[in-house]
Amino acid sequence: MTRHIVARTTEIPPGGNKVVGVDGRDIVVFHVNGEYFALLNRCPHAGAPLDKAACVARLTSPEPGIYQRSQVGELLRCAWHGWEFDMRTGQSWFDPKRVKVRTYPVVIEDGETLAKGPYVAETFPVHIEDSYVIVEI
Amino acid sequence: MAATRIDCDIHPAVGGTRTTLLPYLDDHWKEQVVSRAIDGLDLTSYPPDMPLSGRADWRPAKGKPGSDLEMVQRGAFDQLGSSHAICNVLYGAQAVYDPYMAAAFCKAINDWIAAEWLSRDKRLRASIVVPLQAPDLAIEEIERRADDNRFVSVLVLAQGETLLGRRHFWPVWQAAEKHRLPIAIHAGSEYRAAPSSVGWPSYRYEYYLAEAQAFQAQVLSLIYEGVFVKFPTLKVVLMESGVSWLPAFMWRANKTWRGVRVEVPWVDREPASIMRDHIRLTTQPFDSPPDAKGVAEIIDMIGSDKMFLFSSDYPHWQFDGDDAIPPHLPESLVARMCEDNPLETFPRLKLAA
Amino acid sequence: MSDVIDRPALEQEASAKSRLRIIDCDIHPSLHSRADLYPFLSKRWQEHLKTYGDHLRTPYIGTTPYPRSSPLIARRDAWPPTGGPPGSDLGFMRQQHLDPLDIEFGLLQVLDLFIFSQQNLDFGAAIQRAVNEWQLANWTSREPRLKASILVGQDDTQAAIAEIERCAKIGQYVQINVSPRANEPLGRHRYWPIYARCEELGLPLGIHVGGYGGHAPTGSGWPSYYAEEHQSNAHSMAATLTSFVIEGVPERFPKLKIVFIEGGFGWISSTMWRMDQHFERFRSEVPHLKRRPSEYVREHFWFTTQPIDEPDEARHLRALIEWVGVDRLLFSSDYPHWDFDDPRFAFKTPLTEAERAKIFNGNARALYKL
Numbered sequence: 103m104t105r106h107i108v109a110r111t112t113e114i115p116p117g118g119n120k121v122v123g124v125d126g127r128d129i130v131v132f133h134v135n136g137e138y139f140a141l142l143n144r145c146p147h148a149g150a151p152l153d154k155a156a157c158v159a160r161l162t163s164p165e166p167g168i169y170q171r172s173q174v175g176e177l178l179r180c181a182w183h184g185w186e187f188d189m190r191t192g193q194s195w196f197d198p199k200r201v202k203v204r205t206y207p208v209v210i211e212d213g214e215t216l217a218k219g220p221y222v223a224e225t226f227p228v229h230i231e232d233s234y235v236i237v238e239i
Numbered sequence: 240m241a242a243t244r245i246d247c248d249i250h251p252a253v254g255g256t257r258t259t260l261l262p263y264l265d266d267h268w269k270e271q272v273v274s275r276a277i278d279g280l281d282l283t284s285y286p287p288d289m290p291l292s293g294r295a296d297w298r299p300a301k302g303k304p305g306s307d308l309e310m311v312q313r314g315a316f317d318q319l320g321s322s323h324a325i326c327n328v329l330y331g332a333q334a335v336y337d338p339y340m341a342a343a344f345c346k347a348i349n350d351w352i353a354a355e356w357l358s359r360d361k362r363l364r365a366s367i368v369v370p371l372q373a374p375d376l377a378i379e380e381i382e383r384r385a386d387d388n389r390f391v392s393v394l395v396l397a398q399g400e401t402l403l404g405r406r407h408f409w410p411v412w413q414a415a416e417k418h419r420l421p422i423a424i425h426a427g428s429e430y431r432a433a434p435s436s437v438g439w440p441s442y443r444y445e446y447y448l449a450e451a452q453a454f455q456a457q458v459l460s461l462i463y464e465g466v467f468v469k470f471p472t473l474k475v476v477l478m479e480s481g482v483s484w485l486p487a488f489m490w491r492a493n494k495t496w497r498g499v500r501v502e503v504p505w506v507d508r509e510p511a512s513i514m515r516d517h518i519r520l521t522t523q524p525f526d527s528p529p530d531a532k533g534v535a536e537i538i539d540m541i542g543s544d545k546m547f548l549f550s551s552d553y554p555h556w557q558f559d560g561d562d563a564i565p566p567h568l569p570e571s572l573v574a575r576m577c578e579d580n581p582l583e584t585f586p587r588l589k590l591a592a
Numbered sequence: 593m594s595d596v597i598d599r600p601a602l603e604q605e606a607s608a609k610s611r612l613r614i615i616d617c618d619i620h621p622s623l624h625s626r627a628d629l630y631p632f633l634s635k636r637w638q639e640h641l642k643t644y645g646d647h648l649r650t651p652y653i654g655t656t657p658y659p660r661s662s663p664l665i666a667r668r669d670a671w672p673p674t675g676g677p678p679g680s681d682l683g684f685m686r687q688q689h690l691d692p693l694d695i696e697f698g699l700l701q702v703l704d705l706f707i708f709s710q711q712n713l714d715f716g717a718a719i720q721r722a723v724n725e726w727q728l729a730n731w732t733s734r735e736p737r738l739k740a741s742i743l744v745g746q747d748d749t750q751a752a753i754a755e756i757e758r759c760a761k762i763g764q765y766v767q768i769n770v771s772p773r774a775n776e777p778l779g780r781h782r783y784w785p786i787y788a789r790c791e792e793l794g795l796p797l798g799i800h801v802g803g804y805g806g807h808a809p810t811g812s813g814w815p816s817y818y819a820e821e822h823q824s825n826a827h828s829m830a831a832t833l834t835s836f837v838i839e840g841v842p843e844r845f846p847k848l849k850i851v852f853i854e855g856g857f858g859w860i861s862s863t864m865w866r867m868d869q870h871f872e873r874f875r876s877e878v879p880h881l882k883r884r885p886s887e888y889v890r891e892h893f894w895f896t897t898q899p900i901d902e903p904d905e906a907r908h909l910r911a912l913i914e915w916v917g918v919d920r921l922l923f924s925s926d927y928p929h930w931d932f933d934d935p936r937f938a939f940k941t942p943l944t945e946a947e948r949a950k951i952f953n954g955n956a957r958a959l960y961k962l
Contacts, residue, residue, distance in 0.1 A: 503817055
């Protein structure tokens with residue numbers, strides 16, 4: 103696995119995302135509820151870009167008329183056919199075992215630590231005072 | 240009678256309100272019916288003289304097809320080889336607008352079928368006819384019959400004023416579930432509005448074809464409104480619905496649900512999975528593909544041999560000859576659909592009558 | 593079921609992309625705003641559009657009665673960066689859809705203002721004309737790959753025929769469209785003058801899902817949920833097919849070709865079996881039918897493929913295709929709607945080269961004489 107710097111943390115506001123190309127793949131990084139999640143930017147159904155998905159709550163219900171919300175903003179409803187995926191695990195709602203989006207580990211590192219290496223910075227100049235989103239691919 | 244073969248759909252016919260049902264009406268309704276000549280409730284769905292309504296050899300010399308008990312016994316039992324049969328009366332009490340009249344007529348039908356059919360032949364069972372116009376009165380009728388084990392299901396028409404999944408009807412399903420009565424949705428319309436989303440058909444043939452879509456809409460309503468979440472042991476039987484439309488209908492429902500689930504989050508699994516657990520279909524008519532390979536594929540696509548219930552639809556003309564089993568069904572399925580599936584779907588069949 | 597995709601994107605694109613040029617039989621352009629139609633409307637109707645607006649048999653002015661899965665029924669990535677609703681920007685449509693998918697021809701279906709269902713018939717006649725002119729001025733004259741359809745409100749037969757005549761003289765339209773959710777089932781005799789004209793002109797009749805015909809989406813009233821209403825489109829198409837066949841439209845107009853658009857094709861074979869099954873029982877009611885119903889379907893009807901069915905087993909989709917017949921199918925995407933079919937991924941069952949050529953190009957090419 104290689105660590106790739108994909109963004110400064112300040113580049114991705116809460117509720118936002120950034121798409122980066124890494125190793126020939128489009129990766130989308132989301133920032134929600136104080137965490138960052140990285141997924142392959144292609145829905146397994148028909149290849150839709152997940153960066154355009156709606157970010158919504160995980161919705162469950164014990165009976166008609168009751169709406170239970172959790173993990174607000176961490177569920178993706180794909181931009182095309184509305185398939186739901188959990189950002190954390192990449193699992194689809196309707197078939198979590200067999201239909202998933204590939205996810206990648208994310209760490210946040212500050213510039214000072216990063217200056218010590220190793221990393222692949224692509225086009226990133228690293229500043230000691232900033233912190234950075236690192237995706238392992 | 241060697242093997243058990245339960246015919247889940249036969250149709251005894253009511254001759255008339257002023258004739259057949261009169262003895263079962265109270266004094267008020269007797270007077271209304273006679274002095275106002277209230278009669279003739281055969282549904283527009285089934286004119287008695289049209290070919291489908293009665294196979295030629297099942298028409299008595301006098302009266303409507305299905306009106307003569309002995310003829311029905313000879314047909315359903317002797318000729319078609321059933322050991323038991325469930326009576327579904329399609330006389331249009333359910334379509335009456337006045338809820339109290341509807342309730343009185345439904346009660347009369349149930350009293351009549353009990354007295355003149357079920358009591359005369361131990362092989363017969365019946366669905367309870369209910370006035371869904373007024374859900375509380377429908378519940379009263381269910382409660383009235385609950386201790387009579389010869390009533391094994393609740394009969395409703397495929398097209399009414401309101402979709403069957405709506406909250407409006409939940410108390411009725413609750414009562415049915417409590418008494419282990421599946422809901423038997425039978426082809427037929429109350430004609431409160433056009434019996435099709437595209438308007439009023441010109442021909443009875445066209446209307447009959449549209450019934451397939453009516454059943455599909457009802458299944459979607461029951462699933463998406465969460466009826467099977469509220470009433471997890473409730474089963475629903477589609478009677479005279481056709482069967483071969485089921486696979487593509489299942490796939491479209493699954494496809495839609497995957498994308499729109501947030502609208503109905505209480506539907507916690509694929510609609511097709513819910514159908515396999517809760518929906519059953521009688522096998523006449525099947526609307527079969529023309530060859531054995533096609534039939535095998537349809538069965539494979541449906542993915543559950545528990546869904547099929549043997550029926551003849553007597554005296555409706557769905558087939559010729561003495562064999563009510565649709566062509567090319569595998570033997571293993573035939574065995575299940577004639578006995579195991581009906582016993583599982585109508586649990587009261589096992590109770591002493 | 594599809595599994596995790598983790599190959600680099602470029603490799604996948606190249607392997608999945610069809611070498612075949614595609615004819616897309618259902619693309620939805622949209623108005624940037626209603627003012628787009630002003631150049632094609634008299635002052636009187638501009639004012640009417642601004643003030644009274646639509647008069648449709650539906651509760652709301654500003655939205656479809658059943659809230660859709662996503663804003664404006666569209667893919668969330670289909671909003672043009674220049675502004676305007678999905679489908680309103682030709683440049684973005686080229687960039688996102690026509691060019692990357694190598695669309696040879698795209699057939700337009702305009703849903704804005706739902707001209708087929710307008711209760712004010714004079715207004716309906718005015719805006720149907722405006723929409724038909726707008727298609728040429730804003731779309732097909734600027735982009736030769738796009739083809740226009742003559743949209744007519746079927747319930748005002750006289751105005752419909754006048755508009756058909758007007759557009760036919762111009763000669764740049766590939767089909768004539770009416771709505772399946774009309775006042776009456778489309779097979780009814782009152783609509784036959786329209787079909788006579790279609791047949792005489794040699795133009796296919798296109799039926800696209802949707803409409804506010806004054807009937808509920810089911811024969812038992814109004815469903816609560818979009819999930820139900822969305823699937824009811826297939827039901828309306830099945831009922832419309834039986835109406836055409838049973839009323840004898842193909843019997844009476846043997847050269848008429850009818851295209852069902854955006855209904856998908858899963859429901860067709862069981863509808864044919866059901867029609868055939870009961871034909872003997874009801875034959876005496878319909879002596880005008882000289883052939884088995886399924887024969888009429890196999891000779892006079894075509895069906896666009898979207899929304900394609902997604903059985904768990906690929907072989908089941910294969911069976912469905914064989915039952916309907918490869919010759920009956922026309923690829924469509926429904927761009928830019930949310931439930932659109934991407935031609936690279938929608939058919940999750942192998943097709944032979946010849947079958948692909950027919951479904952994605954040849955059948956439409958022959959039918960529409962492209």
